[in-house]
Amino acid sequence: MKARVTVTLKSGVLDPQGKAIEGALRSLGIAGVASVRQGKVFDIELEGSDKAGAEAALKDAADKLLANTVIENYRIEVMG
Amino acid sequence: MKARVTVTLKSGVLDPQGKAIEGALRSLGIAGVASVRQGKVFDIELEGSDKAGAEAALKDAADKLLANTVIENYRIEVMG
Amino acid sequence: MNPNETKITPKLVAEHGLKPDEYQRILDLIGREPTMTELGIFSAMWNEHCSYKSSRVHLKGLPTSAPWVIQGPGENAGVIDIGDGLAAVFKMESHNHPSYIEPYQGATTGVGGILRDVFTMGARPIACLNALSFGDPSHPKTRHLVSGVVAGVGGYGNSFGVPTVGGEVRFHTRYDGNNLVNAMAVGLAEADKIFYAAASGVGMPIVYLGSKTGRDGIHGASMASAEFGEGAEEKRPTVQVGDPFSEKLLLEACLEIMAKDCVIAIQDMGAAGLTSSATEMGAKGNLGVTLDLDKVPCREEGMSAYEMMLSESQERMLMVLKPEKEKEAEAIFRKWGLDFAVVGETTASTRFIVKHRGEVMADLPIKELGTEAPVYNRPFTETPKLPVIKATDVKAPMGIVAALEHLIGTPDLASKRWVWEQYDHIIGGNTFQRPGGDAAVVRVLDGPKGLAMTSDVTPRYCEADPFEGGKQAVAEAWRNLTAVGARPLAITDNLNFGNPEKPEIMGQFVGCVRGIGEACKALDFPVVSGNVSLYNETQGRGILPTPTIGGVGLLDDFTKSATLAFKAEGETILLIGGAPGWLGQSLYLRDVCGREEGAPPPVDLAAERKHGDFVRGLITGGQATAVHDLSDGGLLVALAEMAMASGIGAELEAAADPVPHAFWFGEDQARYVVTVKAADAAAMLEKAAKAGVPAQRLGRTAGHALILGSERPILISTLVSRFEGWLPGYMAGSAA
């Protein structure tokens, strides 16, 4: 099974990388960018085929390690 | 307009981060993880409402800055 | 033998970088058509990078021995004795082509490779240096390359945990399509516990250690030897990605098992990976090697024998272990979370046999793979001599003060702080002289000894006169070590040139190597390791000849090393060495007058030695309070650097005859600026006269400006803002 966990910064949390990228895009002449926020994706291969079990395991993984829930949100998609 | 650019490592390119995360998930007792590959997402706010124009601008942004096309692939989604 | 799955066609041979006559040599050697795997092995072993086929005949002429040399060229790194039962282990290596294609990863894997070379010998790395050459600042790719390469050098060294203490950064349009990344590492080992590549004993287990094998950099070694064509950016092979975390684990694990006396032989997998490491271990030990590729830990599925033999995945090692220690060694590697697999054994046959899925994929004579590699004595034409430019024929387009203010903010002379502040240069707690001086000084263990290190070359001199330029590179390294008070001991050289198949490029190579050899002999400064990088050309245009010299010297007491900052006001400033005023190929001529012309300054090696020994004597005798050698930019630039480092100015009253701008900006060699207490000045001048060393009083330290006679005073703060401002401003995107 394939799954993707997407981790993004909570709104309101300062994102220095996103800010810098914003500036860089502007100086590259790319027009119309109002703001950029950077996050992470984890593409995960899972053994077995129990979708619900996989979701539970990934939720555990995200809570315990993949996201810092003080500043980050996450979303889990199991592609099956 | 909101858009998301997802940048992932090309297959075959070594992903030391993914490898370390894999090991950490295993030692945290999270079962069934066969492999992890880490990528990036950029959540971008765009001015205006020209979807095609936005896509072109983001492609430009991805080629020039957001992705390192030597080792990474990217995907653009404009949510409108 | 595995029947050939693919017909070996002339096209395939050519794609492997082998010339028809080289292929014929293979046929003659093995008496049959090679398998694909074998063809791959030959292409890896016989390319320029691994076989040194164009350079070998010339490198033979370099002096490589001295009483303090424990190991000269030919191993992973050179080794010198530094007393107290300790040895310094060091080498420099290039990662030029990969860093152009992917600057961050190219630089990281370059640093990773050289660190591995050093700890493979049993040494713990204690310092790194990096010599970087980039294209013209106004070239559209330059900023991107600087940013990526510097981040990559730092990214690897910082994480691995070795201080990056020195290096150099230059810009020139001739590097536009070929930037250079030369990385040097220095390690410390017990002199009687150095580890080598030569295997010994028949039936010994060959163990694979470290990270898994992937399809990274297949044919990287051949690429490193190929000129870039127009389509190079499309034809790139899989890029290698550095993993400093794994390498740090590999370091700790290797040092741990070496301390436990488990290791017979060890070789890192660098260029041409498994192929060159396995054959080298066997050939050096007069043994055969049989590998079973089914045992090799792989990262990707379905890898063929061909791919495994040519993979350049990083952070891997091959070891021959004492069989009775196998379990103990394995436990150590497992503890560090690294792969450990017995992948073969040594044999009495001197054959290199590779098996995969029950079939023999290669069966080759192991020694001949190395010894029978083609050697070329390529035709070369000597670089024509350029006319000597007379100082009196060079008109000054601006005043002395304006010229200094201009020069100090030019790309080559401006401060490289923006670079070295991205490098952890203090980890280890032993960095006594940080970047920004003439040479870095690092304490050895708990002292009092210290090692000094530097990297130097002046490519524009090498281009104008390869022989003098080669001498100058060695002399400048020797001088920089001397200027901090160290006894220069040995060098590593990293020879970066264009396409050796062109006689004029080969002429540059031959000239530089001769010059290097001559200077090494005269200065008792042997070559103990090195690396050659050829084919640095894009669309037929080569780089400036760039033989980077990495020098290492020893201080008996690191706390007595001299620094270039003025120490107090009212001290006397002396110039050691003459002041003829050589402007040919000077930065003044190039960057102030806009002329890249003439013969470069000649190097009088006897004078170098005499003047340097005199200055070192002043330092060890405690009379010199500040010392700086003269190089790029000449006397006034050196004085400005001494003032900026301290905030203390100078009143200069030298006569500056006969041509003032030649006096202040000439780049004559074998020279230093030294400050002494005013009361000592007369005695020092007398001492110099007795030693036959030209010396003269330039003035005294004072105030917060440089004052040249009746000229307008130059505030140090003005100089500092120009000196420190250029690189950060450039990187922030302001005009080149």
Place this chain on the structure above:
Amino acid sequence: MKSAVVVFPGINRERDMARTLKLVSGKEPAMLWHADTEIPTGTDLIVIPGGFSYGDYLRCGAIAARSPIMVAVTDFAAKGGLVLGVCNGFQILCESGLLPGVLMRNQNLKFICRDVYLKVERSDTPFTRSYNAGQVIRVPVAHGEGNYIADGETIAKLEGEGRVLFRYSSPDGIFDPNWNHNGALNGIAGILNGKGNVLGMMPHPENHVETVIGNTEGRGLFSGLVDHLKAA
């Protein structure tokens, strides 16, 4: 002072720290492995040193914070034991929840190694008793992610309770964005936990402890701890 230094895979300033602890306290610290589950009895101080635990992959300190030894460290701290986290150690303490907040990428997105000036805000703690309140010390930093942030409430609490122990400042002790090299909120360089026994800081006092190397302004932190433990 009986100290212990925790070693995670990828940590690289453990030798610098151990050498400094030995130099200042006269005693060799114990080296604890990440897989250990117990702290040697009688330990007074646990130090989590700098480096790149697990390569700083994922987030700095994230993987190390979930190691077995951190359970024991948390327990040790709960019982009042002294814990010092420097650089990556600070990041690990934040990730493990022993300290609040997060260390983000430096504002300029670059690794920075240079000497900085720190204002010591208080001297009435075990970590700063050798310094005077308001004193400015020069110590090096070497990090890419030292930009401290926390939500407004947390910051107000840290400031209100005097838990900001070190702040980036100008050489004369004035908070100035030009001297705040990594962009940390309020120039925060080091903070205490609520009980005052856990300190996390980004700069490396352990690299400025020897006259022969040129600067000793970091030494007070360690000599203060020795004095504190002698007095206790």
